[in-house]
Amino acid sequence: MSYTEMRSGYRQIGYFHHMQNFNQKVVWITGASGGIGEALAYAFAREGARLILTARHADKLNRVAVTCRKSGGQVLVVPLDVTDLTALEAAVVQVKTEMDQVDLLVLNAGQSQRSVALESPLSLDRALMELNFFSPVALTKFILPDMIRRDEGHIVAISSLAGKFGVPRRTAYCASKHAIQGFFEALNAEVARTRVKVTIVSPGRIQTEISLHALTKEGVEHGQMDKGQLEGMPADLCAAKILRAIKKDKKDVLIGRKELIMYFIHKWLPFLYYRLIPNIK
Numbered sequence: 001m002s003y004t005e006m007r008s009g010y011r012q013i014g015y016f017h018h019m020q021n022f023n024q025k026v027v028w029i030t031g032a033s034g035g036i037g038e039a040l041a042y043a044f045a046r047e048g049a050r051l052i053l054t055a056r057h058a059d060k061l062n063r064v065a066v067t068c069r070k071s072g073g074q075v076l077v078v079p080l081d082v083t084d085l086t087a088l089e090a091a092v093v094q095v096k097t098e099m100d101q102v103d104l105l106v107l108n109a110g111q112s113q114r115s116v117a118l119e120s121p122l123s124l125d126r127a128l129m130e131l132n133f134f135s136p137v138a139l140t141k142f143i144l145p146d147m148i149r150r151d152e153g154h155i156v157a158i159s160s161l162a163g164k165f166g167v168p169r170r171t172a173y174c175a176s177k178h179a180i181q182g183f184f185e186a187l188n189a190e191v192a193r194t195r196v197k198v199t200i201v202s203p204g205r206i207q208t209e210i211s212l213h214a215l216t217k218e219g220v221e222h223g224q225m226d227k228g229q230l231e232g233m234p235a236d237l238c239a240a241k242i243l244r245a246i247k248k249d250k251k252d253v254l255i256g257r258k259e260l261i262m263y264f265i266h267k268w269l270p271f272l273y274y275r276l277i278p279n280i281k
């Protein structure tokens, strides 16, 4: 068998079917009003993608859209609370009407936690599961059938290092991100024989306002910038790495700096993980 024959065979089973660039691709990003989602919007806009930007704050989304349009890209701003499934379903109809199809779905909207389980009401666990787990699952279920019908598309789930092991003061957040890991890993297996792709991204510490917006036991925002976040990877670098991972059709990718060592400690030296993790802030 010649190399060309082999390559075409691999292409048929999707092996070489990587997205080479995002020019004119329709990319829907949730949580695009700040942090990683905002940085992703700029990175995709620079590559000529047609963007759909979603988050609750329309004013912030419009500001992001203005910058994206300067790169020449088409942008549709769809403000909503992703936990509102009625609004989400209406948005799906609007997106299909105005943009035809979604090539890339980036499930990024999310919120962290700063409170111990002992003091946290069950309502906090439910709220974080609704936002971080059920809303990306719901949006996936709205969009996936079209992708399967067209036999193309890419779903990118933004999980966390906290989806790989337990981190104190983040029990509900860890649970929601572990659930994301399980759901999208299993989904990846289900679509493996199609050309629909699934990528799970687990960032470590990225310089965003995530700790400011983290939920406390009182159900309000933490309002403090964590040292870990300040010293983390800049969001634009994280976004560039996410785009590269999508292009390479990575299934499961860690993005961060020295904090990623804990992933390997948890995996290979669990006794050390149990010794170190209680001290993590």
Ligand SMILES: NC(=O)c1ccc[n+]([C@@H]2O[C@H](COP(=O)([O-])OP(=O)(O)OC[C@H]3O[C@@H](n4cnc5c(N)ncnc54)[C@H](OP(=O)(O)O)[C@@H]3O)[C@@H](O)[C@H]2O)c1
Pocket (backbone or CB within 6 Å): 030, 031, 032, 033, 034, 035, 036, 037, 054, 055, 056, 057, 058, 060, 080, 081, 082, 083, 108, 109, 110, 111, 112, 131, 158, 159, 160, 161, 202, 203, 204, 205, 206, 207, 208, 209, 210, 211, 213, 229, 232
């Ligand atoms: N930064 C990190 O170190 C880090 C590490 C691991 C994983 N992550 C994950 O990366 C993702 C992005 O986080 P980030 O660091 O960029 O945090 P961020 O700066 O706080 O941004 C969160 C984004 O989610 C949106 N959002 C929150 N609740 C929403 C809701 N109910 N409906 C719609 N949009 C909502 C926010 O916009 P509105 O307020 O306008 O709604 C904002 O655009 C999250 O899934 C997070 O878990 C971050």
